[in-house]
Amino acid sequence: MGNMMRGVSATDNVKKNNYDSSVKGLEDDMVVVLQDYPSAEISEPIYRMGEKLRLIAQEAYWWRVRCVQTGKENYIPNSHVAKVYHGWLFEGVERQKAEELLCLPGNRVGSFLVRESTRERGLYSLSVKHRIVKHYRIFRLENSWYYISPRLTFQCLEDMINHYSDFADGLCCALTSPCLSGTTPPPDATPEAPPVVMRRNFDWKKLDRRQLVSTESCNDNMVSYGVRNSISAYLSFSGNQNSAQMRAESRKKKSKSVYTVPENHLANIDYADDF
Template sequence: MGNTVKTPRASEETSAPSQAGQESDFLAVLHDYPSADISQPIFHVGEKLRVLSDEGGWWRVHSLTTGRENYIPGKYVAKVYHGWLFEGLGREKAEELLQLPNTKVGSFMIRESETRKGLYSLSVRHRQVKHYRIFRLPNNWYYISPRQTFQCLEDLVNHYSEVADGLCCVLTTPCLTQCTNNNTVMDPVPPVVMRNKNFNWRNIHRLEVAEDAKSTLAAMDDSCLSYGLRESIASYLSLTEDDNTSFASARKKKSQSLIYTGSKRKSALHLPPTLYDN
């Protein structure tokens, strides 16, 4: 691949990425395989594949999208280095990949010429896909505009990822980034469970409320009542505490007045005096 990056990649120039290669190296599926008219496709256009082994014209691969492992012919895939450098990809197929669903504006790829080694083009997703020829100087530096040259393609990508500098937009994410799925089974987020402990006034006697207001308030705190409602109930209990106490005292005296010993009363009825005036 020439001096497209600062670090040497001699092994990548003669072989496809392997498990020992960079994490950003993969194979991109260019056509559904097998085709839909033959059977249900195993791999679909745009899937990212990690190479497991080279079987001589066939790749044994692991899909980074579905987690599936299988074989695919070499002509159905393109080699991708650094996540954005596509090898042997034409203009038409580049546009197809950059227009896949969920592809963002600014998604890009650099593709090597199918016919001439060392010649590259930058393809960028905007309102439509834009293509820019990348020129190479005799000293092996690269440029899109002559006023700005780069020692390697990596420097070029880094520059246009910070500023458009004449391009249709800033470069955002490499093509097919959205097609990666680590297939990590995440622990499901537990649903929010509301405690159904409603405070029921019918189950509490009026005297019990007056005699044990603190317990009542504690019960309300555990009943999911709103703070405002609890404050209102607390205020009501405070205002009626004296009345409830008087009511309890009167009831107690009345019950005492109804206790008889033989035919005599143990105590007289405590009724208002006016009731005896005739």
């Protein structure tokens, strides 16, 4: 579909406004730096592109922010930052800037963001990092449901993201993680040392053969210790697989609000234009 179907009734407008407020109500204090400030030509930047900041106060052109990593507060022009909701919905980020953010170190294949149009509120595009950054227009039906491909519609953007996190379904790849979701420790923080695992080493030549057939339930000999470790590792591996399966099933449950259009109504996915 080349054109976007828009609702015209007052009820649809109310639904749209209610949805937008629910999407943006919980994390309206998080912003991301869009360009270094101040620029390198002036002095050493205080904030660099891609850095996450907590919004403390909006004072016209200047916003007071706190660095997530260091906790230090300062001011930054509002033109140098963009608000972020749910970790992946970026307000007022243009196509070129989305590509720059997704190409920053720390983003992997499948990293993504949903960007709202800078020209008209309520219009969205999905940008995904692959071999290159791909952009997909998100359309909206008259009943306020969303879709990229018309054979799959979703009641809200969260359901859409949950679905495409499990299946590529026509996209360049499945979604893996929100843009800039990887965090780094503060520069002055001491990295936590990895846990130390104590292992017992033994010489098979000095092993008492009776230890191989011991049936004592509380036996703490070297062989029983190794067997227990092997069983524990196996159970841990099985548990990780089960956990991953449970997480996938959980995401599927979240995206139950999916409507599938019959095959004769299929159409190609449209790539987003610049806006």
